Amino acid sequence: MKSMMAAELRRVANTVIWSWHGWRAAWTTEKTLRQWTVVNLLSAALALALDLTSAERGLILALGLLLLAAELMNTGLEEVVDYLSRDTDPRAKKAKDCGSAAVALTAIAGGVAWVVILVG
16 A cells, blocks of 8 residues: 555656646747746736635636646647648648647637626
8 A cells, every 4th residue: 555655656746747847848948838927927916916706716817727738738739740840731730720729719718707707
């Protein structure tokens, strides 16, 4: 039992380490991740400063984190496409454009949540 728990703790530790490496690598090379992080921090500060319900605050914070996750997935997708080929191919363009659209839709979802909370 102890060895199984130790193995699980090692897996969790490795996951944290690999995730941190991914964040650092993307942060270093991706200006958009840095920009979305600033937007997310401003949004979170506003959500904490305004008189919002816990559910409203939670929604805003969660959508901000999802936006960062979408940007990281888009970065990973772009890296893989570029690794496989630097040639111009309509499928590579489509893959990259779809990743970008996923980030845009996530950002729009955050914006919609803000509008509904502030107007409603």
